[in-house]
Amino acid sequence: MAVHVASRRRGAAWLAKAHPGAAVVDVTSKGPQPWVRLSPFYPHGGIPVPFTPDVTAQSVEGVWQALKVFDGEDVDPGKLDVTRMAGLKRTVRKSGAVRGHREGLTGTRLLGYEEARRAIYLPTYRWVLEHRAAPQVAALKELGGTRDVVLLDYTTNGDVADLATPLSHAALIAAHLEDRWP
Template sequence: MIFIESKRKKMQGLVQKYPEAIILDFTSSGIDEYKQFSPFYPHGDIPVPFCDAFAKSVEGIWQGLKVFEDQDIDTTKFMIEDMKNIKRSVRKNGRVCGHRKGVYGTELLDYQEARKKIYLKTYAWVLDHKLQTLLGKLTQLALQKDLVFLDYETNIEIENLEKPLSHAGLVKRYLEKKTPAITLKKSIPNLLF
């Protein structure tokens, strides 16, 4: 089985809750290869949806295409490699109006549509094209032991717009769809990809 837990929880408590599991940090502040699952990780050459542009990270695309009441898109976010200063805030830029459908598009996508057509599409591309080796390693581990993926966000429901989506939860869904034997529960319907 694969479990999603908050990185903010104490490691001692997680070890007690999952004594036989392998605990892996999927955040950008992780210290091993699994931080490559972070949307901030600069894989490079990631296609920006709805245009002929490329970016270093998923988060760079998500933040770069965000349109605020006082600020349009910011394509400089596409090229950030050090995983710092990618986020754009309402405090600095005003209310979020939506996400632009491509760099030169005129249409603004609402949060739900942007999550599906920009974030999920881009993250799925990274899983399919940049992380297959690590996904294979995770599959082998998950077939032997329980895994706990640490993330700052724990929302795994794509339709739940009240909280940011857990990228670790997306990896869990991807693995369970590709290898149903990982989970002892029935397959999760309507998986990410």
Template sequence: MIIVESKRKKIENILKKHPNAIIADVTSQAKDGLVRLSPFYPHGGIPVPFSEGYTATCVEGIWQGLKVFENEDIDTSMFRNNTMKGIKRTVRKHGCVLGHRKGVYGTEILGYMEAKHQIYIPTYRWMLEHKAMDIIERLRKASETKTIVLLDYNTCCDVDDEAKPLSHAYLVKAYAEGLYPFDDLRLSNGIDNKEDLPTQLSLFD
């Protein structure tokens, strides 16, 4: 079983709710290899959607870089940020968000929900599949017999919620368990066959 909880909660309170659970911090503040699941982690070489020839160091760099504000257009320098800091672009500095440009050279401005489905979710999925599948496989195996609690600052697990930021920890859970928006994943990838899963892997290696 995989559960998403707020990183702001006290660990002792989480363990009271989920006794004997494995606590897995998947934020940019993680102190082990699970930091690689953070959208801020600079894997490098992540394709920018609808932008042939462009890659970025991290998922968040793409999401922030393609934002369009009333006082500023996209910022491709975000694609190169490998520090895990200074990636957020705020309304306080740039004015109201108009949407996300559909690619560096695109003319279409996507609304929040469209951008979430066409930019953020596919980009995060690409990162999981190409940069973090070893962690996903360990997570799948461990969750067969243990309760895994993924810590995230955002805990919204509704992909279609227009009011709250989507939890990337939920996307980890969704990918590992074949849930929406990755509900066709288990069959298409054949991962329902437990023989395909590693048998001796530690989640924290």
């Protein structure tokens, strides 16, 4: 199975030319069912919050945003309970520069961006792939058994250490499908 990641902003003609015969699957928050369930914004519920025993979140993005710490604002536990796929982002415009991600809701340690990706985002998203979106992962494996698969995302960066661009969850899905999790 060959799994590719492409920008959702690419047109159908470009995708067809670049990946002839491939199944194109939009895994963003704007994607159709059942694939939207692979979006980090999707409110699965019951997602364990790293370093915070007995606390769960609705979405992966909710965990990521809740633990983010700014110059003018600490963690925001309210983001853990957001069940819409909107209203999750916390921005520097409103809260000042990002200082890091707190190691748990009440932790004293702030993690840098790459360390937070590895200690918070990756394990949380993998947990969702294995426990909440397993049927969609199995369907992608089945689909990939017959042809190439192209996963659409807004970003295509699959390198956890590349901090210049946001990490692509589609790239993480591809890594998961190909048994090369970062």
